[in-house]
Each structure stands twice: as structure tokens, then as C-alpha cells.
Amino acid sequence: MIGREKLVIETGWCKGCGICAAFCPGQVLEILNEKVVVKKPEKCVFCGQCELRCPDYAIYLVNVEE
Amino acid sequence: MPSDLVHLYMRIDHLPQIWCPGCGNGVIMRDVAVAIDELIHDEENSINREDIVIVSGIGCSSRAAGYLDFNSIHTTHGRAIAFASGIKMANPKLHVIVLTGDGDCSAIGGNHLIHAARRNLGLTVVCFNNDIYGMTGGQYSPTTPNGDKATTAPYGNVDRPFDIAVLAAGAGASFSARGDVYHARETIDIIKRAIRHKGFSLVDVYSICPTYYGRKNRKGDAVEMLRWQKENLLPTARYYSMSEEERAGKKQIGILSYNDYPEYTEEYAKIIAACRGKAKKQGGDGT
Numbered sequence: 001m002i003g004r005e006k007l008v009i010e011t012g013w014c015k016g017c018g019i020c021a022a023f024c025p026g027q028v029l030e031i032l033n034e035k036v037v038v039k040k041p042e043k044c045v046f047c048g049q050c051e052l053r054c055p056d057y058a059i060y061l062v063n064v065e066e
Numbered sequence: 067m068p069s070d071l072v073h074l075y076m077r078i079d080h081l082p083q084i085w086c087p088g089c090g091n092g093v094i095m096r097d098v099a100v101a102i103d104e105l106i107h108d109e110e111n112s113i114n115r116e117d118i119v120i121v122s123g124i125g126c127s128s129r130a131a132g133y134l135d136f137n138s139i140h141t142t143h144g145r146a147i148a149f150a151s152g153i154k155m156a157n158p159k160l161h162v163i164v165l166t167g168d169g170d171c172s173a174i175g176g177n178h179l180i181h182a183a184r185r186n187l188g189l190t191v192v193c194f195n196n197d198i199y200g201m202t203g204g205q206y207s208p209t210t211p212n213g214d215k216a217t218t219a220p221y222g223n224v225d226r227p228f229d230i231a232v233l234a235a236g237a238g239a240s241f242s243a244r245g246d247v248y249h250a251r252e253t254i255d256i257i258k259r260a261i262r263h264k265g266f267s268l269v270d271v272y273s274i275c276p277t278y279y280g281r282k283n284r285k286g287d288a289v290e291m292l293r294w295q296k297e298n299l300l301p302t303a304r305y306y307s308m309s310e311e312e313r314a315g316k317k318q319i320g321i322l323s324y325n326d327y328p329e330y331t332e333e334y335a336k337i338i339a340a341c342r343g344k345a346k347k348q349g350g351d352g353t
Binding site for chain 1 (some may be wrong): 069085089247250
């Protein structure tokens, strides 16, 4: 649900392949020095496409409802 | 702190995995974990985590059995289906899932594949098909497309490739499907159907190997290889909505063939029951 989720990056696991950034519908992500960073957090709609295709499990959504 | 899914179903102390940057195998392994998670939490017809066995052979793909936190066994090259067959025969209630690669499954283990398919033994085979032998340095495999380059085919591959899903269906598999890395959600659903299927099920999942196959064949990086999958591998409904000209050079992902051939361990159990009945009539104890 929008507003109740958070995007988390496990920087140590990121290999900088760029898949998440390329297929993010809102161009939220960017690869900087071979690691993913959140460039435009306000554009994130928490669709989870990045988590779905990250081969390294380095980016994911968590529920912060409570 | 990795995600809940990774915590629940993967061996954290073995992670991060050692596959190359952009390798499709990590996505396929996640697809398998999500498929299992959704089946475990299926309210109407759930499966037990303890009943799942992951079997792998040798190759990049086969490292998945070490990363996934289930009853698992990492076996010898090409023999994953052979080991899995033994496990299934000994305890037919188990969901035995074989994680294998194109070389492991269709070259070194080619005979195990076709005979398990012919018998319709109730295994689920998920083939991480990256069109090349990645772990050993990029030699051509049975699925390397004709004309493509590999370490052992520097001027182009002379062989014509196997289509593993079609091969399995031809050998008698009662469930044969194709998935890919880009269409991860669709592939998760296909793997779920395959695990639920009673007979032999095979899912040929097109992986990407940017390091060897991609570089040798100038296919670009991982992102470009996934863009190719997005444009050229089409889910069933979309594939059939296109004209034949539009479909040229494209492939369908989804379930390719499906039937209800009798499952092998069930047929085997019938023979045991019949023989026990006969022995009892003759005064024995049926053992």
C-alpha cells in the first residue's frame, strides 16, 4: 500500500548490474560508483519491480505499517 | 538486513551469492523461493516446507541448492535427476525440485532427463538455461544458438540447439513450460503450477549470462539482455494475439503442453499393492 512501505538497499550485496534502475517505471534509482542509490524517492510507487528482478536481493520493500 | 523472503528461505551465511553481476540465476532462484513461499501459504491447499527437497547437479545454476534453505542435495554433474528419482521413489509424498542448467540437464544428464520424462516420474525440473557453460569458461552447450560464439566455437556454433521444453514434452513429460528472467512474476506462477503438477514437470527458464555468452556474442550488458527478453519472449496470451509475421523470431513463455498421463510412483505403488494381495492369498504375509 502506498505510503506504508519503505525501499531498503543492502549496499554490500549490490553488484551494480543496473537491472533495478533500468526497469524502474519511475526512474527512481541510479547506479553511482557501481552501487544502487535512490535518486528520486518521491517518485517511488512501491511497485516492487526492483525487488522482483534484483539478482542479488540487494533491494527490497518492507512494510512499515506498525 | 536482507528481506524476509531471503531470511526465511535462504542460507544467509552463504550470501551474497557469487554469481557474476547481472547473472539471471539469482532472479530464477528467487522465483523458486517465492513460488514455494506462496504454495506454503496457500490457504486452500498448502504444502509443507519439510516435504520439499531441492536437488542440483553441477554448474553455475546448481549452486542454488546450497543457497536455498530446504532439505537439499548438491550432486554430481548431470545426475541431479537421477538422485531426485531415487528420492521420489523412496518417498513419493515429497515435492522433489531439481535445479539444473542447460548443460547439466540436456548434455551430461540428457538421458536422465528424457527417461524421467518418459516415465512421467513426479519431479519438478527447473532448468536455468543460459545457453552456455558459464562456470568452466564459456564453452558452447546444447542450447547455444546456431552461429553464436563460445570459447569452443570461436567462428560460430555449427550445432543446432535443443529446445529443452519441447524435448521434454517429446520424451513424454506431462507438463512442459518455458519462463525467463524478465517475466519474473509469470515465471513464479509457472513454477507454482509445475510444483503442483503430479507427473513430471519441466520449466525451461531462459537465464542471461552477460559475462560469457553476452560478451562473446555482443549482446550487451545484463540490462540489454533483459530488454531482449522483454521484447522477444512473450507470455502465452500476447503471443497468440499476434499474427504469424509479428511472431517471427519471438518465443512463447508459459505452459507449452500439459496432460494427465499416469504418474510413475502411483503406478509403481499399484504393482506393489497387487503383488502383496497375491502373496497374502497364497498364505504369505505380503512382504
